Amino acid sequence: MEESAVCDLVLPCRDEAGALPALLAEVPHGFAVIVVDNGSTDGTAGVARACGARVVTEPRPGYGAAVHAGVEAATSEWVAVMDGDGSFDPAELPQLLAAVTSGRCDLALGRRRPVARGVWPWHARAGNAAVVWWLRRSVGFPVHDLAPMRVCRRRDLLDLAVADRRFGYPLELLRKATLAGWRLTEYDVSYRPRAAGTTSKVSGSLRGTTRTARDFWKVLATAEVETS
Incomplete structure (x- = not known):
């Protein structure tokens, strides 16, 4: 871990070797990177180590499994989570960290702002909007x-x-945080094209978006049962 780090940065990764060298070079001072290798076959773990990141292996497939493993492995008081595919700029993390460390909010979120056409496909954007609408209607989600x-x-x-x-x-996570009374604040962040040679598991295809929608539906169905 970076000696002066005040925040651990968890990057859930599956086959992101092509993105990591440039992405990790952009991580600002004060963040210690934990790459969670979630079943990669392209040498992601080796590339991450070579770039100075700490590597955690999570054999159970799934975004949530990878994120949870990284958060459990973290040792700093503060933790950041970001996709490891190069679509986000780590230089924008300090404003989110400052918001929570100063007490302005309990959870700082990055609101995606595409930097080019096609970065955020229509099917992924529509799915995001539908789920956010449900959160707003059901629990008063403020972002x-x-x-x-x-x-x-x-x-x-x-x-x-x-x-x-x-x-x-x-x-x-966002439903539970809202119900728990957490103060949520969002900041516009750049949403960039993924690094060359990597493929989105969610928005890169209609199939990926459909699979994600299925996982969302399971959470929504459980929530409706809990509140009925």
């Missing part, structure tokens, strides 16, 4: 994106006891 970039206190995140281990993880 506009499911936010693949987020920062909060590590212990508080673990205490939420988010159970989903697939793509429903962020939906369950």
